[in-house]
Amino acid sequence: xxxxxxxxxxxxxxxxxxxxxxxxxxxxxxxxxxxxxxxxxxxxxxxxxxxxxxxxxxxxxxxxxxxxxxxxxxxxxxxxxxxxxxxxxxxxxxxxxxxxxxxxxxxxxxxxxxxxxxxxxxxxxxxxxxxxxxxxxxxxxxxxxxxxxxxxxxxxxxxxxxxxxxxxxxxxxxxxxxxxxxxxxxxxxxxxxxxxxxxxxxxxxxxxxxxxx
Amino acid sequence: xxxxxxxxxxxxxxxxxxxxxxxxxxxxxxxxxxxxxxxxxxxxxxxxxxxxxxxxxxxxxxxxxxxxxxxxxxxxxxxxxxxxxxxxxxxxxxxxxxxxxxxxxxxxxxxxxxxxxxxxxxxxxxxxxxxxxxxxxxxxxxxxxxxxxxxxxxxxxxxxxxxxxxxxxxxxxxxxxxxxxxxxxxxxxxxxxxxxxxxxxxxxxxxxxxxxxxxxxxxxxxxxxxxxxxxxxxxxxxxxxxxxxxxxxxxxxxxxxxxxxxxxxxxxxxxxxxxxxxxxxxxxxxxxxxxxxxxxxxxxxx
Numbered sequence: 001x002x003x004x005x006x007x008x009x010x011x012x013x014x015x016x017x018x019x020x021x022x023x024x025x026x027x028x029x030x031x032x033x034x035x036x037x038x039x040x041x042x043x044x045x046x047x048x049x050x051x052x053x054x055x056x057x058x059x060x061x062x063x064x065x066x067x068x069x070x071x072x073x074x075x076x077x078x079x080x081x082x083x084x085x086x087x088x089x090x091x092x093x094x095x096x097x098x099x100x101x102x103x104x105x106x107x108x109x110x111x112x113x114x115x116x117x118x119x120x121x122x123x124x125x126x127x128x129x130x131x132x133x134x135x136x137x138x139x140x141x142x143x144x145x146x147x148x149x150x151x152x153x154x155x156x157x158x159x160x161x162x163x164x165x166x167x168x169x170x171x172x173x174x175x176x177x178x179x180x181x182x183x184x185x186x187x188x189x190x191x192x193x194x195x196x197x198x199x200x201x202x203x204x205x206x207x208x209x210x211x212x213x
Numbered sequence: 214x215x216x217x218x219x220x221x222x223x224x225x226x227x228x229x230x231x232x233x234x235x236x237x238x239x240x241x242x243x244x245x246x247x248x249x250x251x252x253x254x255x256x257x258x259x260x261x262x263x264x265x266x267x268x269x270x271x272x273x274x275x276x277x278x279x280x281x282x283x284x285x286x287x288x289x290x291x292x293x294x295x296x297x298x299x300x301x302x303x304x305x306x307x308x309x310x311x312x313x314x315x316x317x318x319x320x321x322x323x324x325x326x327x328x329x330x331x332x333x334x335x336x337x338x339x340x341x342x343x344x345x346x347x348x349x350x351x352x353x354x355x356x357x358x359x360x361x362x363x364x365x366x367x368x369x370x371x372x373x374x375x376x377x378x379x380x381x382x383x384x385x386x387x388x389x390x391x392x393x394x395x396x397x398x399x400x401x402x403x404x405x406x407x408x409x410x411x412x413x414x415x416x417x418x419x420x421x422x423x424x425x426x427x428x429x430x431x432x433x434x435x436x437x438x439x440x441x442x443x444x445x446x447x448x449x450x451x452x453x454x455x456x457x458x459x460x461x462x463x464x465x466x467x468x469x470x471x472x473x474x475x476x477x478x479x480x481x482x483x484x485x486x487x488x489x490x491x492x493x494x495x496x497x498x499x500x501x502x503x504x505x506x507x508x509x510x511x512x513x514x515x
Binding site: 071076078111143 | 239240243244246265266269270272273276277281282283284285288291292293294295296297298338339341342345346348350351352353354355356357360361364394395398405406409410413414416417418420421422423424428429431432433435436437438443446447450453495496497499500
Protein backbone atom coordinates (compact mmCIF):
# COMPACT_ATOMS: atom_id res chain seq x y z
CA UNK A 1 0.00 0.00 0.00
CA UNK A 2 1.44 3.37 -0.98
CA UNK A 3 1.89 6.18 1.49
CA UNK A 4 -0.70 8.30 -0.36
CA UNK A 5 -3.26 5.52 -0.24
CA UNK A 6 -2.52 5.06 3.43
CA UNK A 7 -3.15 8.77 4.02
CA UNK A 8 -6.39 8.66 2.02
CA UNK A 9 -7.64 5.88 4.24
CA UNK A 10 -6.73 7.69 7.43
CA UNK A 11 -4.39 4.85 8.30
CA UNK A 12 -1.33 5.65 10.36
CA UNK A 13 1.76 3.55 10.31
CA UNK A 14 1.21 3.02 14.04
CA UNK A 15 -2.10 1.28 13.21
CA UNK A 16 -0.34 -1.52 11.38
CA UNK A 17 0.69 -4.40 13.60
CA UNK A 18 4.38 -5.01 13.98
CA UNK A 19 5.75 -8.30 12.73
CA UNK A 20 6.01 -9.74 16.22
CA UNK A 21 2.41 -8.80 16.99
CA UNK A 22 1.29 -10.21 13.66
CA UNK A 23 3.13 -13.45 14.37
CA UNK A 24 1.52 -13.71 17.79
CA UNK A 25 -1.94 -13.07 16.37
CA UNK A 26 -1.27 -15.63 13.63
CA UNK A 27 -0.45 -18.30 16.20
CA UNK A 28 -3.53 -17.41 18.25
CA UNK A 29 -5.73 -17.47 15.14
CA UNK A 30 -4.38 -20.82 13.99
CA UNK A 31 -4.94 -22.29 17.44
CA UNK A 32 -8.45 -20.87 17.60
CA UNK A 33 -9.37 -22.21 14.16
CA UNK A 34 -8.18 -25.69 15.18
CA UNK A 35 -10.26 -25.34 18.33
CA UNK A 36 -13.28 -24.28 16.27
CA UNK A 37 -12.99 -27.35 14.04
CA UNK A 38 -12.58 -29.64 17.06
CA UNK A 39 -15.52 -28.02 18.83
CA UNK A 40 -17.75 -28.65 15.82
CA UNK A 41 -16.43 -32.19 15.37
CA UNK A 42 -16.90 -33.18 19.01
CA UNK A 43 -20.20 -31.48 19.76
CA UNK A 44 -22.17 -33.19 17.03
CA UNK A 45 -25.08 -35.46 17.89
CA UNK A 46 -22.97 -38.42 16.83
CA UNK A 47 -20.71 -37.88 19.81
CA UNK A 48 -16.98 -37.23 19.92
CA UNK A 49 -14.23 -39.63 18.98
CA UNK A 50 -12.06 -40.46 21.98
CA UNK A 51 -9.00 -38.90 20.38
CA UNK A 52 -10.59 -35.62 19.30
CA UNK A 53 -12.58 -35.38 22.52
CA UNK A 54 -9.46 -35.76 24.63
CA UNK A 55 -7.41 -33.28 22.59
CA UNK A 56 -10.18 -30.72 22.67
CA UNK A 57 -11.07 -31.10 26.34
CA UNK A 58 -7.45 -30.87 27.49
CA UNK A 59 -6.20 -28.07 25.26
CA UNK A 60 -9.09 -26.01 23.94
CA UNK A 61 -12.08 -26.42 26.26
CA UNK A 62 -10.53 -24.46 29.16
CA UNK A 63 -10.53 -21.42 26.87
CA UNK A 64 -13.55 -22.05 24.66
CA UNK A 65 -16.07 -23.34 27.20
CA UNK A 66 -16.15 -20.33 29.60
CA UNK A 67 -16.64 -18.01 26.60
CA UNK A 68 -19.58 -20.11 25.32
CA UNK A 69 -17.62 -20.97 22.19
CA UNK A 70 -17.26 -24.73 22.71
CA UNK A 71 -20.20 -25.35 20.44
CA UNK A 72 -21.20 -27.75 17.68
CA UNK A 73 -23.57 -25.34 15.88
CA UNK A 74 -25.58 -28.43 14.91
CA UNK A 75 -28.74 -26.42 14.33
CA UNK A 76 -30.82 -29.14 12.70
CA UNK A 77 -34.21 -27.77 13.89
CA UNK A 78 -36.24 -30.88 13.16
CA UNK A 79 -36.00 -34.40 11.86
CA UNK A 80 -39.68 -34.98 12.58
CA UNK A 81 -38.80 -37.18 15.57
CA UNK A 82 -40.78 -37.23 18.80
CA UNK A 83 -38.03 -35.38 20.62
CA UNK A 84 -38.24 -32.57 18.04
CA UNK A 85 -41.84 -31.80 18.98
CA UNK A 86 -42.73 -28.87 21.25
CA UNK A 87 -42.88 -29.68 24.94
CA UNK A 88 -44.73 -27.99 27.79
CA UNK A 89 -44.57 -28.18 31.57
CA UNK A 90 -47.58 -28.43 33.83
CA UNK A 91 -47.40 -27.85 37.58
CA UNK A 92 -50.17 -28.23 40.11
CA UNK A 93 -50.52 -28.89 43.85
CA UNK A 94 -50.27 -32.62 44.54
CA UNK A 95 -53.61 -34.36 44.20
CA UNK A 96 -55.39 -31.18 43.12
CA UNK A 97 -57.95 -31.12 40.35
CA UNK A 98 -57.69 -27.37 39.90
CA UNK A 99 -56.30 -25.35 37.04
CA UNK A 100 -52.64 -26.27 36.52
CA UNK A 101 -49.84 -23.77 36.02
CA UNK A 102 -48.85 -24.20 32.38
CA UNK A 103 -45.43 -23.21 31.14
CA UNK A 104 -44.92 -21.50 28.77
CA UNK A 105 -48.69 -20.97 28.58
CA UNK A 106 -49.93 -18.21 26.29
CA UNK A 107 -46.62 -16.34 25.91
CA UNK A 108 -44.80 -16.39 22.58
CA UNK A 109 -41.44 -15.64 21.04
CA UNK A 110 -38.00 -16.44 22.41
CA UNK A 111 -39.26 -16.41 26.01
CA UNK A 112 -41.68 -19.19 25.14
CA UNK A 113 -38.91 -21.07 23.31
CA UNK A 114 -36.75 -21.06 26.47
CA UNK A 115 -39.56 -22.65 28.49
CA UNK A 116 -40.02 -25.28 25.80
CA UNK A 117 -36.29 -26.07 25.87
CA UNK A 118 -36.51 -26.50 29.63
CA UNK A 119 -39.50 -28.83 29.24
CA UNK A 120 -37.70 -30.80 26.55
CA UNK A 121 -34.65 -31.16 28.78
CA UNK A 122 -36.81 -32.78 31.46
CA UNK A 123 -38.44 -35.11 28.95
CA UNK A 124 -35.45 -36.08 26.87
CA UNK A 125 -32.55 -35.55 29.25
CA UNK A 126 -29.06 -34.69 28.22
CA UNK A 127 -25.69 -36.20 27.61
CA UNK A 128 -25.10 -36.92 31.28
CA UNK A 129 -28.42 -38.44 32.22
CA UNK A 130 -32.15 -37.96 32.40
CA UNK A 131 -33.89 -34.74 33.29
CA UNK A 132 -34.92 -35.62 36.83
CA UNK A 133 -32.45 -33.23 38.46
CA UNK A 134 -33.88 -30.44 36.34
CA UNK A 135 -37.43 -31.63 37.13
CA UNK A 136 -36.68 -31.48 40.85
CA UNK A 137 -35.48 -27.90 40.49
CA UNK A 138 -38.51 -26.86 38.44
CA UNK A 139 -40.83 -28.53 40.94
CA UNK A 140 -39.10 -26.79 43.83
CA UNK A 141 -39.33 -23.50 41.99
CA UNK A 142 -43.07 -24.06 41.73
CA UNK A 143 -43.56 -24.28 45.51
CA UNK A 144 -43.80 -20.51 45.98
CA UNK A 145 -45.99 -19.91 42.94
CA UNK A 146 -48.44 -22.63 43.93
CA UNK A 147 -48.17 -21.90 47.68
CA UNK A 148 -47.51 -25.49 48.56
CA UNK A 149 -44.49 -27.70 49.17
CA UNK A 150 -45.88 -30.70 47.36
CA UNK A 151 -46.47 -30.45 43.62
CA UNK A 152 -47.17 -32.71 40.68
CA UNK A 153 -45.04 -31.97 37.65
CA UNK A 154 -45.87 -33.24 34.21
CA UNK A 155 -44.30 -32.68 30.83
CA UNK A 156 -46.37 -33.01 27.68
CA UNK A 157 -45.19 -33.55 24.15
CA UNK A 158 -47.45 -31.62 21.81
CA UNK A 159 -48.84 -33.45 18.80
CA UNK A 160 -46.75 -33.43 15.68
CA UNK A 161 -49.12 -34.93 13.13
CA UNK A 162 -47.81 -36.27 9.87
CA UNK A 163 -48.78 -34.78 6.57
CA UNK A 164 -50.76 -37.92 5.71
CA UNK A 165 -52.90 -37.50 8.85
CA UNK A 166 -52.73 -33.80 9.76
CA UNK A 167 -55.69 -33.79 12.15
CA UNK A 168 -54.49 -36.68 14.28
CA UNK A 169 -52.65 -36.70 17.54
CA UNK A 170 -53.03 -35.37 21.04
CA UNK A 171 -50.61 -34.06 23.62
CA UNK A 172 -48.79 -36.99 25.17
CA UNK A 173 -47.56 -37.07 28.75
CA UNK A 174 -43.89 -38.00 28.58
CA UNK A 175 -42.75 -37.26 32.12
CA UNK A 176 -44.53 -37.13 35.47
CA UNK A 177 -43.21 -36.78 38.98
CA UNK A 178 -44.22 -35.64 42.41
CA UNK A 179 -41.85 -33.10 43.94
CA UNK A 180 -42.14 -32.32 47.65
CA UNK A 181 -40.19 -30.81 50.46
CA UNK A 182 -39.65 -33.02 53.48
CA UNK A 183 -37.83 -31.22 56.28
CA UNK A 184 -35.17 -29.34 54.27
CA UNK A 185 -34.82 -31.93 51.52
CA UNK A 186 -36.52 -31.86 48.15
CA UNK A 187 -37.72 -35.29 47.09
CA UNK A 188 -38.65 -36.30 43.57
CA UNK A 189 -40.84 -39.35 43.17
CA UNK A 190 -41.03 -40.19 39.53
CA UNK A 191 -44.25 -41.62 38.21
CA UNK A 192 -42.94 -44.21 35.81
CA UNK A 193 -45.13 -46.29 33.55
CA UNK A 194 -45.54 -49.76 34.98
CA UNK A 195 -44.22 -51.31 31.82
CA UNK A 196 -40.87 -49.57 32.36
CA UNK A 197 -40.59 -50.42 36.04
CA UNK A 198 -41.61 -54.07 35.72
CA UNK A 199 -41.78 -55.20 32.11
CA UNK A 200 -44.15 -58.05 31.51
CA UNK A 201 -42.45 -61.35 30.90
CA UNK A 202 -44.71 -63.67 29.05
CA UNK A 203 -43.99 -67.39 29.53
CA UNK A 204 -42.77 -69.00 26.35
CA UNK A 205 -45.01 -71.78 25.08
CA UNK A 206 -43.35 -75.13 25.51
CA UNK A 207 -42.10 -76.82 22.42
CA UNK A 208 -43.98 -79.89 21.35
CA UNK A 209 -42.63 -83.03 22.90
CA UNK A 210 -40.81 -81.21 25.67
CA UNK A 211 -41.61 -83.01 28.85
CA UNK A 212 -41.68 -81.74 32.37
CA UNK A 213 -39.01 -82.79 34.74
CA UNK B 214 -7.66 -5.89 -2.81
CA UNK B 215 -8.82 -2.31 -2.68
CA UNK B 216 -10.12 -0.42 0.24
CA UNK B 217 -11.62 2.98 -0.13
CA UNK B 218 -13.79 5.22 1.94
CA UNK B 219 -16.39 3.24 3.77
CA UNK B 220 -16.77 0.63 1.07
CA UNK B 221 -15.62 -2.92 1.57
CA UNK B 222 -14.28 -5.47 -0.82
CA UNK B 223 -13.08 -8.37 1.28
CA UNK B 224 -10.63 -10.80 -0.20
CA UNK B 225 -10.44 -14.46 0.67
CA UNK B 226 -7.75 -17.12 0.38
CA UNK B 227 -9.44 -18.29 -2.83
CA UNK B 228 -9.16 -14.89 -4.52
CA UNK B 229 -5.59 -15.74 -5.43
CA UNK B 230 -3.76 -13.06 -7.37
CA UNK B 231 -0.56 -13.89 -9.19
CA UNK B 232 1.80 -16.25 -7.43
CA UNK B 233 1.13 -15.58 -3.77
CA UNK B 234 2.62 -17.76 -1.11
CA UNK B 235 0.45 -19.25 1.64
CA UNK B 236 1.88 -16.68 4.02
CA UNK B 237 0.91 -13.82 1.74
CA UNK B 238 -2.58 -15.19 1.33
CA UNK B 239 -2.89 -15.50 5.11
CA UNK B 240 -1.68 -11.93 5.62
CA UNK B 241 -3.99 -10.60 2.95
CA UNK B 242 -7.03 -12.33 4.44
CA UNK B 243 -6.37 -11.42 8.07
CA UNK B 244 -4.28 -8.26 8.15
CA UNK B 245 -4.98 -6.05 5.10
CA UNK B 246 -6.48 -2.79 6.42
CA UNK B 247 -10.24 -2.83 6.09
CA UNK B 248 -12.84 -0.07 6.38
CA UNK B 249 -14.49 0.37 9.74
CA UNK B 250 -18.07 0.93 8.63
CA UNK B 251 -19.04 -2.73 7.94
CA UNK B 252 -17.81 -3.69 11.39
CA UNK B 253 -19.78 -0.79 12.88
CA UNK B 254 -22.91 -2.02 11.13
CA UNK B 255 -22.35 -5.49 12.58
CA UNK B 256 -21.86 -3.91 16.03
CA UNK B 257 -25.17 -2.05 15.93
CA UNK B 258 -27.13 -5.05 14.69
CA UNK B 259 -25.45 -7.38 17.18
CA UNK B 260 -26.30 -5.02 20.04
CA UNK B 261 -29.94 -4.94 18.99
CA UNK B 262 -29.99 -8.74 18.70
CA UNK B 263 -28.40 -8.95 22.15
CA UNK B 264 -31.06 -6.71 23.66
CA UNK B 265 -33.82 -8.81 22.08
CA UNK B 266 -32.35 -12.09 23.29
CA UNK B 267 -31.51 -10.78 26.76
CA UNK B 268 -34.99 -9.34 27.08
CA UNK B 269 -36.42 -12.84 26.63
CA UNK B 270 -34.89 -13.62 30.05
CA UNK B 271 -36.20 -10.51 31.77
CA UNK B 272 -39.66 -11.61 32.91
CA UNK B 273 -38.53 -15.01 34.16
CA UNK B 274 -35.08 -14.13 35.44
CA UNK B 275 -35.84 -14.66 39.12
CA UNK B 276 -38.30 -17.47 38.39
CA UNK B 277 -35.39 -19.39 36.87
CA UNK B 278 -32.30 -18.12 38.65
CA UNK B 279 -33.63 -16.52 41.85
CA UNK B 280 -32.76 -17.87 45.33
CA UNK B 281 -35.73 -20.28 45.12
CA UNK B 282 -35.72 -20.46 41.35
CA UNK B 283 -36.50 -23.38 39.09
CA UNK B 284 -32.90 -23.82 37.97
CA UNK B 285 -30.78 -24.05 41.13
CA UNK B 286 -27.09 -23.28 40.79
CA UNK B 287 -26.04 -26.88 41.44
CA UNK B 288 -28.33 -28.14 38.66
CA UNK B 289 -26.98 -25.55 36.21
CA UNK B 290 -23.43 -26.47 37.21
CA UNK B 291 -24.13 -30.14 36.54
CA UNK B 292 -25.48 -29.40 33.06
CA UNK B 293 -22.83 -27.03 31.82
CA UNK B 294 -19.55 -28.17 30.23
CA UNK B 295 -16.65 -28.94 32.53
CA UNK B 296 -14.90 -25.60 32.16
CA UNK B 297 -18.06 -23.55 32.07
CA UNK B 298 -18.40 -20.79 34.65
CA UNK B 299 -20.91 -18.09 35.43
CA UNK B 300 -20.71 -14.81 37.28
CA UNK B 301 -24.27 -15.55 38.40
CA UNK B 302 -22.91 -18.35 40.59
CA UNK B 303 -21.65 -15.65 42.94
CA UNK B 304 -25.00 -13.86 42.95
CA UNK B 305 -27.04 -15.31 45.79
CA UNK B 306 -29.70 -12.65 46.21
CA UNK B 307 -32.44 -11.38 43.92
CA UNK B 308 -30.86 -7.92 43.98
CA UNK B 309 -27.44 -9.14 42.86
CA UNK B 310 -28.94 -11.30 40.09
CA UNK B 311 -31.01 -8.37 38.86
CA UNK B 312 -27.95 -6.09 39.00
CA UNK B 313 -25.91 -8.50 36.89
CA UNK B 314 -28.72 -8.74 34.38
CA UNK B 315 -29.05 -4.95 34.26
CA UNK B 316 -25.32 -4.75 33.60
CA UNK B 317 -25.80 -7.13 30.67
CA UNK B 318 -28.52 -4.94 29.18
CA UNK B 319 -26.35 -1.86 29.73
CA UNK B 320 -23.43 -3.51 27.95
CA UNK B 321 -25.64 -4.33 24.97
CA UNK B 322 -26.96 -0.75 24.90
CA UNK B 323 -23.36 0.53 24.86
CA UNK B 324 -22.61 -1.83 21.97
CA UNK B 325 -25.56 -0.41 20.01
CA UNK B 326 -24.64 3.26 20.47
CA UNK B 327 -20.91 2.62 20.32
CA UNK B 328 -19.89 3.93 23.72
CA UNK B 329 -16.60 2.43 24.92
CA UNK B 330 -17.38 0.01 22.14
CA UNK B 331 -14.61 -2.55 22.46
CA UNK B 332 -14.83 -2.69 26.23
CA UNK B 333 -18.61 -2.93 25.95
CA UNK B 334 -18.29 -5.80 23.46
CA UNK B 335 -15.97 -7.70 25.82
CA UNK B 336 -18.25 -7.00 28.81
CA UNK B 337 -21.33 -8.04 26.84
CA UNK B 338 -19.60 -11.26 25.69
CA UNK B 339 -18.55 -12.18 29.25
CA UNK B 340 -21.92 -11.32 30.78
CA UNK B 341 -23.80 -13.10 28.00
CA UNK B 342 -21.71 -16.26 28.40
CA UNK B 343 -22.34 -16.07 32.15
CA UNK B 344 -26.08 -15.83 31.63
CA UNK B 345 -26.07 -18.82 29.26
CA UNK B 346 -23.93 -20.89 31.64
CA UNK B 347 -26.37 -20.10 34.46
CA UNK B 348 -29.09 -21.98 32.57
CA UNK B 349 -27.50 -23.96 29.75
CA UNK B 350 -30.71 -25.89 29.08
CA UNK B 351 -32.45 -22.62 28.12
CA UNK B 352 -29.97 -21.65 25.41
CA UNK B 353 -30.84 -21.91 21.75
CA UNK B 354 -29.13 -21.47 18.38
CA UNK B 355 -29.52 -17.67 18.33
CA UNK B 356 -27.74 -17.47 21.70
CA UNK B 357 -24.77 -19.41 20.28
CA UNK B 358 -24.49 -17.08 17.29
CA UNK B 359 -24.74 -13.97 19.45
CA UNK B 360 -21.85 -15.19 21.56
CA UNK B 361 -19.69 -15.64 18.45
CA UNK B 362 -20.68 -12.22 17.08
CA UNK B 363 -19.72 -10.50 20.33
CA UNK B 364 -16.28 -12.11 20.52
CA UNK B 365 -15.64 -11.25 16.87
CA UNK B 366 -16.52 -7.62 17.60
CA UNK B 367 -14.25 -7.58 20.60
CA UNK B 368 -11.32 -8.52 18.37
CA UNK B 369 -11.51 -5.31 16.33
CA UNK B 370 -12.17 -1.56 16.52
CA UNK B 371 -15.93 -1.96 16.35
CA UNK B 372 -16.56 1.57 17.60
CA UNK B 373 -14.51 3.28 14.91
CA UNK B 374 -17.55 4.40 12.93
CA UNK B 375 -21.26 5.11 13.47
CA UNK B 376 -20.60 5.45 17.19
CA UNK B 377 -20.49 7.84 20.12
CA UNK B 378 -16.82 6.91 20.44
CA UNK B 379 -16.18 8.47 17.04
CA UNK B 380 -18.20 11.58 17.89
CA UNK B 381 -16.27 12.03 21.13
CA UNK B 382 -12.94 11.47 19.39
CA UNK B 383 -13.80 14.04 16.69
CA UNK B 384 -14.79 16.62 19.31
CA UNK B 385 -11.49 16.10 21.04
CA UNK B 386 -9.73 16.92 17.80
CA UNK B 387 -8.58 13.42 16.90
CA UNK B 388 -8.70 12.50 13.22
CA UNK B 389 -10.95 9.47 12.94
CA UNK B 390 -9.58 6.51 11.03
CA UNK B 391 -11.41 5.03 8.08
CA UNK B 392 -9.50 1.73 7.95
CA UNK B 393 -7.70 -0.63 10.27
CA UNK B 394 -5.96 -4.00 9.95
CA UNK B 395 -7.67 -5.01 13.21
CA UNK B 396 -11.02 -4.43 11.53
CA UNK B 397 -9.90 -6.93 8.92
CA UNK B 398 -9.15 -9.41 11.71
CA UNK B 399 -12.69 -9.01 13.06
CA UNK B 400 -14.22 -9.26 9.61
CA UNK B 401 -12.14 -12.33 8.84
CA UNK B 402 -13.41 -14.02 11.98
CA UNK B 403 -17.00 -13.15 11.08
CA UNK B 404 -16.42 -14.46 7.55
CA UNK B 405 -14.93 -17.74 8.80
CA UNK B 406 -17.65 -18.30 11.38
CA UNK B 407 -20.42 -17.54 8.89
CA UNK B 408 -19.21 -20.41 6.75
CA UNK B 409 -18.37 -22.77 9.63
CA UNK B 410 -21.70 -22.34 11.41
CA UNK B 411 -23.63 -22.83 8.17
CA UNK B 412 -21.62 -25.92 7.30
CA UNK B 413 -22.12 -27.43 10.77
CA UNK B 414 -25.88 -26.78 10.63
CA UNK B 415 -26.03 -28.24 7.13
CA UNK B 416 -24.17 -31.40 8.14
CA UNK B 417 -26.44 -31.82 11.17
CA UNK B 418 -29.54 -31.43 9.02
CA UNK B 419 -28.35 -33.91 6.41
CA UNK B 420 -28.04 -36.63 9.05
CA UNK B 421 -31.83 -36.79 9.15
CA UNK B 422 -34.07 -38.40 6.57
CA UNK B 423 -36.47 -35.46 6.62
CA UNK B 424 -33.91 -33.20 4.98
CA UNK B 425 -33.32 -35.73 2.19
CA UNK B 426 -36.91 -36.81 1.47
CA UNK B 427 -38.18 -33.25 1.47
CA UNK B 428 -40.48 -33.42 4.50
CA UNK B 429 -38.41 -31.23 6.83
CA UNK B 430 -40.43 -28.13 5.86
CA UNK B 431 -43.56 -29.85 7.18
CA UNK B 432 -41.94 -30.60 10.54
CA UNK B 433 -40.54 -27.07 10.77
CA UNK B 434 -44.03 -25.66 10.17
CA UNK B 435 -45.28 -27.78 13.09
CA UNK B 436 -43.01 -25.99 15.54
CA UNK B 437 -44.26 -23.26 17.84
CA UNK B 438 -43.16 -19.88 16.58
CA UNK B 439 -42.75 -20.98 12.98
CA UNK B 440 -44.86 -19.71 10.12
CA UNK B 441 -47.50 -22.39 9.75
CA UNK B 442 -47.49 -23.27 6.06
CA UNK B 443 -48.95 -26.72 6.60
CA UNK B 444 -52.11 -25.73 4.71
CA UNK B 445 -50.01 -24.90 1.67
CA UNK B 446 -47.93 -28.05 2.05
CA UNK B 447 -51.11 -30.15 2.26
CA UNK B 448 -52.11 -28.68 -1.08
CA UNK B 449 -48.78 -29.36 -2.72
CA UNK B 450 -46.21 -31.94 -1.75
CA UNK B 451 -43.89 -30.41 -4.33
CA UNK B 452 -44.00 -27.07 -2.50
CA UNK B 453 -43.02 -28.78 0.77
CA UNK B 454 -40.17 -30.58 -1.00
CA UNK B 455 -39.10 -27.38 -2.73
CA UNK B 456 -38.88 -25.40 0.52
CA UNK B 457 -36.87 -28.16 2.20
CA UNK B 458 -34.42 -28.53 -0.66
CA UNK B 459 -34.18 -24.76 -1.13
CA UNK B 460 -33.02 -24.36 2.46
CA UNK B 461 -30.35 -27.01 1.99
CA UNK B 462 -29.29 -25.59 -1.38
CA UNK B 463 -29.02 -22.08 0.05
CA UNK B 464 -26.90 -23.29 2.96
CA UNK B 465 -24.51 -25.04 0.56
CA UNK B 466 -24.41 -21.93 -1.61
CA UNK B 467 -23.72 -19.66 1.35
CA UNK B 468 -21.09 -21.84 3.04
CA UNK B 469 -19.10 -22.07 -0.20
CA UNK B 470 -20.13 -18.97 -2.14
CA UNK B 471 -18.83 -16.40 0.31
CA UNK B 472 -15.27 -17.62 -0.34
CA UNK B 473 -15.13 -16.55 -4.00
CA UNK B 474 -14.95 -12.97 -5.24
CA UNK B 475 -17.26 -13.69 -8.17
CA UNK B 476 -20.12 -14.91 -5.98
CA UNK B 477 -19.48 -13.43 -2.54
CA UNK B 478 -21.40 -10.17 -2.82
CA UNK B 479 -24.41 -11.71 -4.58
CA UNK B 480 -24.61 -14.64 -2.18
CA UNK B 481 -24.29 -12.35 0.85
CA UNK B 482 -27.04 -10.07 -0.44
CA UNK B 483 -29.32 -13.04 -1.01
CA UNK B 484 -28.43 -14.16 2.52
CA UNK B 485 -29.66 -10.90 4.01
CA UNK B 486 -33.16 -11.94 2.91
CA UNK B 487 -32.81 -15.73 2.97
CA UNK B 488 -31.52 -16.17 6.52
CA UNK B 489 -34.39 -14.26 8.17
CA UNK B 490 -36.85 -16.19 6.00
CA UNK B 491 -35.32 -19.52 7.02
CA UNK B 492 -35.43 -18.33 10.63
CA UNK B 493 -39.14 -17.62 10.32
CA UNK B 494 -39.80 -20.97 8.63
CA UNK B 495 -37.83 -22.81 11.32
CA UNK B 496 -39.44 -21.02 14.26
CA UNK B 497 -36.09 -19.43 15.15
CA UNK B 498 -36.45 -15.85 13.83
CA UNK B 499 -33.64 -14.47 15.98
CA UNK B 500 -31.29 -17.18 14.73
CA UNK B 501 -32.17 -16.08 11.20
CA UNK B 502 -31.38 -12.51 12.15
CA UNK B 503 -28.07 -13.56 13.69
CA UNK B 504 -27.03 -15.42 10.56
CA UNK B 505 -28.00 -12.42 8.43
CA UNK B 506 -25.74 -10.22 10.58
CA UNK B 507 -22.80 -12.46 9.66
CA UNK B 508 -23.55 -11.72 6.00
CA UNK B 509 -23.73 -7.92 6.38
CA UNK B 510 -20.01 -7.12 5.90
CA UNK B 511 -19.82 -9.49 2.94
CA UNK B 512 -22.75 -7.85 1.15
CA UNK B 513 -20.78 -4.62 0.61
CA UNK B 514 -23.82 -2.39 1.01
CA UNK B 515 -22.01 0.90 1.51
